[in-house]
Amino acid sequence: MSNPVDLLRAAGVRVTPGRVRSLEALQAATQPMSHADIESLLPDVDRVTLYRVLDSLVACGLALKAVDTRGVFRFSASGPHRQHDGHIHFRCTSCGGVSCLKAAPPPPPKLPRGFRLDAVEFDVRGTCAQCAGQSA
């Protein structure tokens, strides 16, 4: 069962409307969503509550949280999907949309002695086909 209520129950967290609806939204999404994206889908969920709901979904393993290159958090359902992992993303600076690219992420660089690597991120920005077409 991948319905939100059962997933939440199985994860051992309280089943609340905010969690159920946020998880539904994440499951329905085709791309990782920002807090603002989700908020516009669930206008009657309090802003701060939504931040905490999303973090709780991450904490219990039902969602993934990643920073995009603008430093904005993006959330996705982490079911059996395992999407968006072995490829990089393109961000349109005009519409803000994210597109999956076929390319693999670049390998992490060698660091000087004593340095510890936490994360690498490859940011690719530009104008998507739609936006480029409209302005032309």
Place this chain on the structure above:
Amino acid sequence: MSNPVDLLRAAGVRVTPGRVRSLEALQAATQPMSHADIESLLPDVDRVTLYRVLDSLVACGLALKAVDTRGVFRFSASGPHRQHDGHIHFRCTSCGGVSCLKAAPPPPPKLPRGFRLDAVEFDVRGTCAQCAGQSA
């Protein structure tokens, strides 16, 4: 002549204390600085004025503006220096410091038809040697 007043004069912009002092600060810096970095060096320059001063230096070619991976702008003097161009950078998540790495930036990926590339950025985060040592 690479003194700020002459550079500003030669660039055809008005010579103001804020511009002179900001350009001095950028020239003295060993790394690209954020607005906050520069502000702490020039506490009596108005916050908004500093944003505009920095943008004016960029507009007249005396400074370079780049976004770091947290989406924060970083400014550097763009004299005959041409530093920080062919290599990538490491950001310490503990102290916020930036270190130059020897590695070259990864090549830009192929994009789907119609997409236009503006910029790529490789973000490498972790803990620097100093911070790693202190916590150990």
Place this chain on the structure above:
DNA sequence: TTGCAAATACAACCAGGTTGCAAAATAAAG
């Protein structure tokens, strides 16, 4: 059904950045 821990709403706050506008400063012309 009751009771307590967990979750929610609301207000306040923060960083980084932008906008509008009146007052002040630059630099050119007289």
Place this chain on the structure above:
DNA sequence: CTTTATTTTGCAACCTGGTTGTATTTGCAA
């Protein structure tokens, strides 16, 4: 050295994305 037109500055207000504190409400187990 003044006058003047144009920039620049300072200040207040605002914006997005995010966090913290706390009183109230809710989930759910006993």
